[in-house]
Amino acid sequence: MKKLLSTGALLLCCTAAHADPTDTISWGFSFNGFYDSVSDSFLPDEIISGSFKGNDLDSDGVLEKGELLSLVVGELDYIACASTSNDYYQCGASSFAFSPDAGLHFSVGSYGQDPEGWVGGGRLITTGDQHYAYDFNPNMTTERHLYWTSDTRLSMMSQAPEPHTWAMLAAGLLGLTWRVRSQARRA
Numbered sequence: 691m692k693k694l695l696s697t698g699a700l701l702l703c704c705t706a707a708h709a710d711p712t713d714t715i716s717w718g719f720s721f722n723g724f725y726d727s728v729s730d731s732f733l734p735d736e737i738i739s740g741s742f743k744g745n746d747l748d749s750d751g752v753l754e755k756g757e758l759l760s761l762v763v764g765e766l767d768y769i770a771c772a773s774t775s776n777d778y779y780q781c782g783a784s785s786f787a788f789s790p791d792a793g794l795h796f797s798v799g800s801y802g803q804d805p806e807g808w809v810g811g812g813r814l815i816t817t818g819d820q821h822y823a824y825d826f827n828p829n830m831t832t833e834r835h836l837y838w839t840s841d842t843r844l845s846m847m848s849q850a851p852e853p854h855t856w857a858m859l860a861a862g863l864l865g866l867t868w869r870v871r872s873q874a875r876r877a
Contacts, residue, residue: 715753716743718847719794724821724836736836738821740764742788755786761796763815768798778802794844 720739725732740763744753761768761783771781779802786796794817801812811825821836 714743714745714759717741717788720845721817722843722845723839723841725839727835727837732839732841738763738815752787752789752792755783758786761786761798763798766800771800778805794846
């Protein structure tokens with residue numbers, strides 16, 4: 691009975707590596723192909739990419755904004771930058787939802803200007819709709835509008851599990867190996 695219980699405990703360690711709903715979920719993504727309103731053309735090589743991490747705390751199979759640890763789009767982490775917002779700079783994510791079945795949906799933005807309002811810029815990205823970016827200074831203003839179309843493609847890449855997940859799996863497998871070898875020696 692003792693052998694059976696210890697073997698069961700080792701098997702549980704192996705399976706527990708993927709059973710905890712609070713394990714960090716990590717994904718990379720890229721949206722490829724957008725309609726550019728200025729050039730009035732579809733740009734198949736235009737890419738918006740990033741990554742996100744979070745914990746499905748309510749175990750509903752959907753990762754939501756309140757469960758995110760990071761949301762990087764381009765080079766900016768829209769979860770981390772929210773804490774740096776002030777009178778002259780605003781940054782953050784207004785919505786986020788991801789599930790393998792329903793896909794990826796988010797809206798993020800950042801904008802800022804100098805105290806006098808002479809120089810500034812920003813961007814707004816809403817999946818399924820548009821990516822809008824602008825910059826201004828006393829000499830000129832530039833704007834860019836990229837729109838999602840039916841030809842815009844989403845690619846998702848699951849990231850490697852967190853180190854504690856690998857450690858738990860390795861410990862369980864090593865324990866099982868040791869158990870099998872010790873039983874083989876006794877036989």
